Amino acid sequence: MAEERFDRFDFREAEPKWQQTWEKQQINKVTEDPGKPKYYALAMFPYPSGKLHMGHVRNYSIVDVIARFRRMKGYNVLHPMGYDSFGMPAENAAIQKGISPAVWTKANIAEMTEQLKQLGYSYDWDRAVYTYRPDYYKWTQWIFQQFYKNGLAYKKTAPVNWCPSCATVLANEQVEDGECWRCGSTVTKKDLSQWFFKITQYADELLNDLNQLQGWPERVRLMQENWIGRSEGAQLDFSVPAVGEKLTVYTTRPDTVYGVTFVVVAPEHPLVERLIEGGHIPTATVEQVRAFQEKMKGQNEITRTSTDTEKEGVYLGVDVINPFNGEKAQLWIANYVLMEYGTGAVMGVPAHDQRDFEFAKKIGLPIKVVIQNPEGNLDATTMTEAYTEAGSMANSGPFDGTLNEEGKAKVAAFAAEQGFGQGKVNYRLRDWLVSRQRAWGAPIPMIYCDDCGTVPVPEDQLPVLIPDDLDFSGQGSSPLARHEGFMNCACPQCGKAAKRESDTMDTFVDSSWYFLRYTDAQNGDQVFDKEKAAHWLPVDQYVGGIEHAILHLLYARFFTKGLRDCGYLTIDEPFKALLTQGMVCLDGTKMSKSKGNIVSPEEMIAKYGADACRLFIMFAAPAERDLDWTDAGIEGAYRFVNRFYRMVMSAIPTIHHARSLLPVQTGNMAAMMGALTMGELAEGLAKATTLTEADKDLRRITHATLKKVTIDLYERFAFNTAISGMMELTNAIYAYREKVAEAEQNTLVIAESIQTAVLMIAPFCPHLADELWHKLGFPTSIHLEPWAQYDEAVAQAQTVEIVVQINGKVRDRLDVAAGLNAAETEAAAMASPKVQEMIAGKQVAKVIPVPGKLVNIVVKG
């Protein structure tokens, strides 16, 4: 017989063995089961860039632990995986290396799937989705058309963000500090006709429903709230006598409208052109205006819109009229007014807006106080900054004396009554620009016909396939636009020659609905079965990086609401709870290829095994926080895996011996193989009458640890403390077996503590756990076992140590019976001779007993 390695968990042999066993037995396969509560655990699916990095390992380990734990707790768990596999890197590989994007993508997916399997994640691979495959993007295109039919997708010409390096447009959310989120190039503006999704239609709902998302981190909700940027105010029409038209301004402070001393429009405001065309602006000024416009164009958006940038502008030499009081106000253009927000025109109230104040001071424009402070001493001539606090309206005609907060609505109502304005809500959120001038994405399924206009590709002709003979030599327009066979088609309505849309969809469209497809991934006839979707959704726990706080999470929320309104979903929100995991760092900075500070999961798995890797990454830091990778740390996890293995292996003969003393019912496979079931153990221990103090202690620690770990995994996602609890239990088991004479050791107590420990470690180290479970004599996988039940009574200590403080300083420690009330606790403390000695001759002012914890005696003198 071959020598069995006893001192170390042979992960090289055991991990692949168990992976194959699970796959063969299909233990991770899941279908709807009305007999069990459902649980949908989801990790953000990866882009197949090549190999897994530690960030992936962290993300997927967290979700796997949650999924495995929930399964053991009796839930029917949906735990899928897939690939967000359209996008630029594949196309760049095609351009640079001449490999087809599909081939490149497929190879990467194969490699990453292999690694995910090596890590022992419990995915139902039958549900995998691959966004680059026609069977997926067919439905991406189908959803586009549902949105089109329901008015949620439209085409318009607008100044859009353009990344010159990626040669494509970008959504607002994909511009970070004026730079392309992907390549970092400075983004410019271009006027183009592009497809948009009408996310702004849901602005209010997206904002309000954030309140429902109590399972989300506060800061993500806040980021979305800020991004949506709702503001309440009014639009007011100033008149421009020179051209006989209205100039509408947007303001959140209609209560200050009587304080307007100038009006500013964005340099690119159309009114400016009309004033120039009409000859209303002096020639010398026109030159200044043109120069100013040029200067603004040359400035990138960051500098122009930075708070630090000094305010500057040009007086157009034209006046506008305030409709409230008929007063004239100078019309200016200035750098700090943006065409994109509101109406591109603002009223200048220097007394009550800091920006206007600075501008007025610089230029020398008048300042007029119209909100008086409670002291009543606000004076335009002595002000050093704008007064933006509450007050009562002054110099404001019929509104004088009105509290300004009330005045806001009153002024807006008055404007509406008089026909020169109305209350208005504004959002920072823009519609989502989804067109991309790239080939490796889902083609937008639209056709342009000279006679019929824009015509959707009929549903039975979906998907619009990406040709596999694209020319990526990278010249001029996108490869799709250059592909004659793709571009030329017949109009579905009139049959005449027509052209296809050459743009593809933003890859964020693909990832906005992948979690819906998991509920029915192989459906060839529908996007998904409505009932299956209704069964699994919403996602119970979503886990991913904070970098998606706005982009992906906002888009997915929008898609959910959009598909609901198209009649395909019954939920309002896709992700009930969200956990944003921290980054994996090395030497204090995020691991990244460009910085070269990478620890490769591949090497770590090869050296320490998947279980040790998983354990370390879950132990080293709380899930939300950044984690510093250390070699010493994973060594520690590796040591613990082996220490745990030895603990169980050395106890197995004892446990099997205990089995032999008990009757075996026929057909009990586990019993025949020497195993004691958890039920038998509980029963046996309930009857046991000879438990020693050491036995009771170990049982108490076992049950207390089980309780702690259960709560940590169920309610807190405190994986690090769950693991530390298991380490403590391991230490306690070692100590018991070290300190209690062998003849005195209780086999049932040992078996209970050992088996409980193995069950608890199963979600973290699935291979180790199944190996040990098997060695203990169980014929079936531990991952099909129920989670152990803790006994509250056993977990409770019979005696507790209480601390006796005198004036807040610890002076004595007493062992007292558990469950004493306040008076009994106090009496126990006062009975201590040591305490009596220390308070002798002093006046006891007060005694504060805290049952089960401490007693504080306050003495004087």
Next chain:
RNA sequence: GCGAGAGUGGCGGAAUUGGCAGACGCGCUAGACUUAGGAUCUAGUACCGUACGGUGUAGGGGUUCGAGUCCCCUCUCUCGCACCA
């Protein structure tokens, strides 16, 4: 500038409800076992002090019998937004 979060031993971190600060792990020290060990097991390890004891959770103040935890001020770091009218 605004908003959010964080600051605890040599290091990662724990303290869940205001109640023994430093669990657990790393590192380090010593011992045992060993031909050997960078394996394993055992013990120790916040700081000052020989000790009795004292001091300690970024700094300062406050509430309380009692504060890492609550309140106020200050500092540092991280993230998000950044002239949004």
